[in-house]
Amino acid sequence: xxxxxxxxxxxxxxxxxxxxxxxxxxxxxxxxxxxxxxxxxxxxxxxxxxxxxxxxxxxxxxxxxxxxxxxxxxxxxxxxxxxxxxxxxxxxxxxxxxxx
Amino acid sequence: xxxxxxxxxxxxxxxxxxxxxxxxxxxxxxxxxxxxxxxxxxxxxxxxxxxxxxxxxxxxxxxxxxxxxxxxxxxxxxxxxxxxxxxxxxxxxxxxxxxxxxxxxxxxxxxxxxxxxxxxxxxxxxxxxxxxxxxxxxxxxxxxxxxxxxxxxxxxxxxxxxxxxxxxxxxxxxxxxxxxxxxxxxxxxxxxxxxxxxxxxxxxxxxxxxxxxxxxxxxxxxxxxxxxxxxxxxxxxxxxxxxxxxxxxxxxxxxxxxxxxxxxxxxxxxxxxxxxxxxxxxxxxxxxxxxxxxxxxxxxxxxxxxx
Numbered sequence: 341x342x343x344x345x346x347x348x349x350x351x352x353x354x355x356x357x358x359x360x361x362x363x364x365x366x367x368x369x370x371x372x373x374x375x376x377x378x379x380x381x382x383x384x385x386x387x388x389x390x391x392x393x394x395x396x397x398x399x400x401x402x403x404x405x406x407x408x409x410x411x412x413x414x415x416x417x418x419x420x421x422x423x424x425x426x427x428x429x430x431x432x433x434x435x436x437x438x439x440x
Numbered sequence: 441x442x443x444x445x446x447x448x449x450x451x452x453x454x455x456x457x458x459x460x461x462x463x464x465x466x467x468x469x470x471x472x473x474x475x476x477x478x479x480x481x482x483x484x485x486x487x488x489x490x491x492x493x494x495x496x497x498x499x500x501x502x503x504x505x506x507x508x509x510x511x512x513x514x515x516x517x518x519x520x521x522x523x524x525x526x527x528x529x530x531x532x533x534x535x536x537x538x539x540x541x542x543x544x545x546x547x548x549x550x551x552x553x554x555x556x557x558x559x560x561x562x563x564x565x566x567x568x569x570x571x572x573x574x575x576x577x578x579x580x581x582x583x584x585x586x587x588x589x590x591x592x593x594x595x596x597x598x599x600x601x602x603x604x605x606x607x608x609x610x611x612x613x614x615x616x617x618x619x620x621x622x623x624x625x626x627x628x629x630x631x632x633x634x635x636x637x638x639x640x641x642x643x644x645x646x647x648x649x650x651x652x653x654x655x656x657x658x659x660x661x662x663x664x665x666x667x668x669x670x671x672x673x674x675x676x677x678x679x680x681x682x683x684x685x686x687x688x689x690x691x692x693x694x695x696x697x698x699x700x701x702x703x704x705x706x707x708x709x710x711x712x713x714x715x716x717x718x719x720x721x722x723x724x725x726x727x728x729x730x731x732x733x734x735x736x737x738x739x740x741x742x743x744x745x746x747x
Binding site: 379380381382383384385386387389390391392393394395396397398399400401402403404405407419420421422423424428430431432433434435436437438 | 476496498522525527541543545550551552553554556579580581583591592593599601603614615616617618623624626628633634636637640646647648649650653654655656658659660662665666667670672674675676681682684686688709710713715716717718719721723731733735737739
């Protein structure tokens with residue numbers, strides 16, 4: 341085998357290796373890449389939760405629905421959000437059972 | 441001498457090719473095993489923007505978490521390999537209720553295991569633009585998992601971490617949660633009004649004001665004529681604590697379940713107490729410290745609002 345042919349074959353093999361690796365990275369999937377080996381939401385939150393300060397009047401649960409709600413923001417000033425119209429009744433969480 | 445070198449070169453080249461193919465094969469296996477399951481099987485057609493449709497726990501002890509939640513709620517688990525990581529989908533009566541992701545924590549690290557709240561959006565990239573424009577930070581860029589959908593993770597302007605998800609299999613229909621399923625979510629924030637404005641811009645929430653008897657701000661966030669979440673003020677006695685989302689599982693007996701939490705190695709953070717809907721709630725933590733709520737909800741005395 342001539343030196344020129346040998347060098348050509350070696351070059352072709354190198355190109356083939358590069359193409360194979362590139363195909364692996366590009367893959368047949370989406371967004372031009374493979375599925376991430378790690379999960380995008382796998383981090384811990386900053387430390388610092390504390391639930392010791394809930395007084396007896398502190399409420400977090402859902403409404404039963406149909407209740408009224410104030411037509412003004414506590415404190416009298418305009419809230420930073422668009423409040424639901426006073427005519428709108430307070431909604432509940434979904435209450436329909438499965439199979440009904 | 442030269443003639444002996446040629447076989448050596450060929451061997452080296454062949455070795456490189458085999459190694460490349462090996463890398464390719466390994467990558468393909470990892471990719472194939474990194475598939476997250478769809479939220480709904482079979483897929484549905486409903487979409488409910490602003491609804492909490494999924495939760496993922498990040499925990500340093502997956503087996504302890506599975507034992508705890510399985511013992512508490514009767515969840516069963518299906519393990520999935522995400523590359524080198526472990527992920528387990530929790531099921532109740534055949535329905536997926538959440539995911540548990542294992543991530544080790546060094547003994548020297550002081551980290552907070554937590555349930556990550558996924559809220560439904562139609563377009564994750566549009567949600568990203570809105571969120572950033574409104575002051576959010578990106579914690580995980582939008583990414584597509586073919587069966588699950590496209591998702592991204594943000595922290596809101598006050599630091600509460602949440603995710604958005606455009607589910608590829610539709611959003612869970614609006615049924616009353618069964619005992620053992622997630623039923624409610626509360627955003628605990630320094631300034632609930634400002635955060636309500638942020639989430640309203642992102643999800644189009646209707647915001648209902650509902651002052652607490654202690655004077656703290658309590659807002660109800662609604663879409664599709666259903667209450668989806670509340671925005672609550674961090675208690676005065678905890679001004680330096682971090683804003684966060686807190687999710688509640690429906691239970692039949694909060695007292696009994698709170699006791700059971702202790703038996704299974706968890707902790708009680710807020711003792712059972714009657715809440716505004718008339719049922720009892722409690723806040724507990726699993727053995728790794730991830731907080732979640734327990735919420736009693738009877739099927740009676742509820743009025744759905746029609747437009």
